[in-house]
Amino acid sequence: MNAFFASSTVGFGILDSQLRYTRVNDVLPRMAALQPEDLLGKSVPEVFGIRGSRTETVLRNLLRTGTPLLDREVSTELPRKPGQVRHWLVNYFPIPGETGAFTQVGIITVDVTARRNAEEALRKLSGRLLGIQDQERRRIARELHDSLGQYLAGLKIALELLGGSPSPEKNTELLAECRDILEKSITETRTLSHLLHPPLLDEAGFASAASWFVNGFSQRSGIPVSLDLPPDMPRLSESVEIALFRILQESLTNVHRHSQAPSAEIKVESDAEQITMEITDHGRGMPARVLQQLQGDGTKLGVGLAGMRERVHELGGSFEVTSNQGGTTIRASIPLAVREESQTAGATALG
Ligand SMILES: Nc1ncnc2c1ncn2[C@@H]1O[C@H](COP(=O)(O)OP(=O)(O)OP(=O)(O)O)[C@@H](O)[C@H]1O
Ligand SMILES: [Mg+2]
Incomplete structure (x- = not known):
């Protein structure tokens, strides 16, 4: 039983009839950023304040009725660290004494x-x-x-x-x-x-679709764009090809809409591990406001830059913007050995 208490990743504890901690494993206090002695002998309200008083009412009720409380999700501020919130999945169950009345509460808690x-x-x-x-x-x-x-x-x-x-x-x-x-x-x-959705992208791959788009862009906008692709560029996974294409599209649209650049350059390089694409213009550069947003969380950015950044991060890559009065460079690197499951938004949020 001792070993069971000690070796778990789950927090265990026992409260007496006055709701004082009489026994805890190491995990339970650690979850609350406390030491065992911060809990032992203290009551739940003494440790957790107002939040603990509410739990106290619930636990007194539990001792009276003998009905366990299972899988209760609790969000609480750490007692000694204001502002730091933890979420716990807690189970409370009543333990009967010798007379049959419930005299102790068992606690099993998982940090979620x-x-x-x-x-x-x-x-x-x-x-x-x-x-x-x-x-x-x-x-x-x-x-x-x-x-x-x-x-x-x-x-x-x-x-x-x-x-x-x-x-x-x-x-x-x-x-x-x-x-x-x-x-x-x-x-x-x-x-x-x-x-x-360019059919070329599926049929012939990023290199062909990029050439087609860049030509069309130059004709429509009157901005000459050079495209430097690696020789014999191989086909990449569908998600990487689409991401590169959308980044190219959005970057050139931005060049046309915002940069006043006379021309632009695109350079794509790849090795066994990653593919990197750089879109450079020699225009007037981004406003300071946008650059600041890029440093921060970017929640006020236009959809264009934020979308590019999200796409790249979704694929586990890195996204950089350098910009000054001399022009702007957008640089996206995407690892090529991307596992399929890490390409989902869920996995990104978890990673
Ligand atoms: N190549 C560039 N040169 C100069 N400024 C740029 C360039 N690209 C972007 N910007 C600046 O960054 C801002 C944000 O770009 P972003 O693409 O995120 O949004 P947007 O182009 O304004 O709108 P949209 O959401 O339709 O793309 C632009 O409004 C513009 O001020
Ligand atoms: Mg844009």
């Missing part, structure tokens, strides 16, 4: 603080991801409205004019216009659909 904190982190992350998803939907909505929506509205007008039996020359002209608008709508739909 790490698990609770991990759950909390996961909840926060899910919240942010939902936010990111929402932003993405708005962007697509805007894109559909501003491009395709405009073309289709134009097409409707042209068709209405056609319906008014115009002269043969006007008729030919309107038909040509309709064909032209339709052509543009088809191109736009393809571009939008490919930007949402």
